[in-house]
């Protein structure tokens with residue numbers, strides 16, 4: 001049995017995670033896509049080339065994701081400074097955070 005939040009492993013007879021106080025789920029059900037996912041963003045990525053590289057890795061690892069481009073002009077309001085690299089934010093389900101950190105180790109913080 002696995003905690004859906006912290007992914008701690010428990011013996012079959014344990015029903016709740018001691019840390020999170022959540023009902024544990026069967027490890028097999030972790031592969032089923034969760035309809036109501038919480039999305040979190042990775043730290044900002046500078047430049048489309050770097051973002052494409054990371055998206056490639058996520059695709060290879062079957063990690064759901066979506067990317068938001070042109071973040072710098074729309075959100076940060078840098079005011080038309082053309083020297084600023086395009087900033088890309090990639091969002092992944094919170095559920096996949098650990099796996100994402102693992103596969104992006106050395107590529108992206």
Ligand SMILES: [Zn+2]
Pocket residue numbers: 003004005006007008017018019020021022
């Ligand atoms: Zn837990």
